[in-house]
Amino acid sequence: MSVSELHNSHAQCPCRDCFSSKLGLSIVSSHNIHGYVHNSLGAHMCWACGEAFGDLNELKEHILIHTGQSSLNKEVVEETERQNSNGKPHLCNICGKVFALQSKLHQHEIIHSEQKAYACNVCSKVFNQQGNLFKHEKIHTGEKPHVCNVCGKSFSQRGNLQKHALLHTGSKPHVCSVCGKGFNQLGNLHKHKLIHSGQKPHICGICGRGFSQQGNLHKHEFIHTGLRPYVCKLCGKTFTQQGNLKKHESVHTGEKPFSCNECGKRFTQEGNLQKHQVIHTGRKPHVCKMCGKCFSQQGNLSKHLLIHSGQRPYACRECGRKFTQQGNLQKHQILHTGQKPYECKMCGKCFTQQGNLKKHEVIHTGEKPFVCKVCGKQFSQQGNLKKHIIIHTGQKPHVCRVCGKAFTQQGNLQKHEIIHTGEKPYSCHTCHKKFSQQGNLRKHEALHLGQKSHVCNICGKEFSLQANLNKHAAFHTKLPVFGW
Numbered sequence: 001m002s003v004s005e006l007h008n009s010h011a012q013c014p015c016r017d018c019f020s021s022k023l024g025l026s027i028v029s030s031h032n033i034h035g036y037v038h039n040s041l042g043a044h045m046c047w048a049c050g051e052a053f054g055d056l057n058e059l060k061e062h063i064l065i066h067t068g069q070s071s072l073n074k075e076v077v078e079e080t081e082r083q084n085s086n087g088k089p090h091l092c093n094i095c096g097k098v099f100a101l102q103s104k105l106h107q108h109e110i111i112h113s114e115q116k117a118y119a120c121n122v123c124s125k126v127f128n129q130q131g132n133l134f135k136h137e138k139i140h141t142g143e144k145p146h147v148c149n150v151c152g153k154s155f156s157q158r159g160n161l162q163k164h165a166l167l168h169t170g171s172k173p174h175v176c177s178v179c180g181k182g183f184n185q186l187g188n189l190h191k192h193k194l195i196h197s198g199q200k201p202h203i204c205g206i207c208g209r210g211f212s213q214q215g216n217l218h219k220h221e222f223i224h225t226g227l228r229p230y231v232c233k234l235c236g237k238t239f240t241q242q243g244n245l246k247k248h249e250s251v252h253t254g255e256k257p258f259s260c261n262e263c264g265k266r267f268t269q270e271g272n273l274q275k276h277q278v279i280h281t282g283r284k285p286h287v288c289k290m291c292g293k294c295f296s297q298q299g300n301l302s303k304h305l306l307i308h309s310g311q312r313p314y315a316c317r318e319c320g321r322k323f324t325q326q327g328n329l330q331k332h333q334i335l336h337t338g339q340k341p342y343e344c345k346m347c348g349k350c351f352t353q354q355g356n357l358k359k360h361e362v363i364h365t366g367e368k369p370f371v372c373k374v375c376g377k378q379f380s381q382q383g384n385l386k387k388h389i390i391i392h393t394g395q396k397p398h399v400c401r402v403c404g405k406a407f408t409q410q411g412n413l414q415k416h417e418i419i420h421t422g423e424k425p426y427s428c429h430t431c432h433k434k435f436s437q438q439g440n441l442r443k444h445e446a447l448h449l450g451q452k453s454h455v456c457n458i459c460g461k462e463f464s465l466q467a468n469l470n471k472h473a474a475f476h477t478k479l480p481v482f483g484w
Helices: 003-008 027-036 058-069 074-085 104-112 132-142 158-168 184-198 214-225 240-252 268-280 298-309 327-339 356-367 382-393 410-420 438-451 467-482
Strands: none
Touching: none
């Protein structure tokens, strides 16, 4: 519409010089062109009151004041803009993203310009869109108007509520093409893919350690500061991260809300459930480049790699023994305390670790579900089967660095290495005699207790040590030789 046609028509014009009736919105999109007729200062000036605007969208919202319509009613402006655009899409020249409305394109273009004109009055954080500032301000006010209908949890932003709602549906539409792990949010999938790519763009400025995700870097930085601001109200234990505190609190409540659909096993944390579910799929996508061993979880592969590197960063303060994993150190330290909190209900035998108790309980049931495919020998525990299989292969991958002696099992190597160090970490509580191996200590303690659990099948004589029984049995076999 030309300027002359504009004055001669009956259109409602927001122009001061030709202002004769109520302001309308039908020609708002053409107002910036018409404005040049009356003022050369700029294209976005309201000719009803003279106020100038740097953006056409701000002018559109301002004109609603003169029309008497609510400034929050943006649908009127957007509908007018749709009519004027004739369905033509608005394309961003920088990234190619398409918008139905010109105003939405203008808002999007601010992202590329990196302009951040909206600042929070509380914390001074700046935003490129006013709407994002409004969302942010709710953090300071504590408002959480968006409530989940299932569990009642409240959120300050509707988007966070929508993400949360996916947890209740259980749907995980975003699947990793490498390992098959599912995610309920696309952003989490993108973060996960960095693990497979090996990229670690976020570097700690103190120790130089790299991380695939910025959030993990922030969590790591607490280690250097030593701050543990999150305290458990029940036991006083402190944590560097709030998430770890929440996970810890479930220990006191005993809640296990996450259940496996395959076997029914329950977990206190969803992450542990996800790790467990990989067992049922049988997938082991994480492969060791040194020996080819496969793992279902990246964490287990990382622990395994320490075996090849020879690193043992976790040392016992009592005896100096070193371990590749912190968990093994914690299990070991219980030996020095003498505590055995896990008791077998069948025979009363006590154990320092729950895992050892479970292994022991199979003895009473007599089950031996693990069978060697080579010789058919059966085992009650899978670990024993794995150790047995090495006998058939003849492999001895664990080599002593001091004397070169090779062993089929790492545990035997560790026992052997104590010979070279001269350490004797196991002490008898009765006579304080020290031993290099725990098994020898147990044999020795049987002497003090007077236990004689080893019985000769021929004459019934009892012995406290298996070695003494073996020596005694030799006499029975030699009787005919001596003519007795």
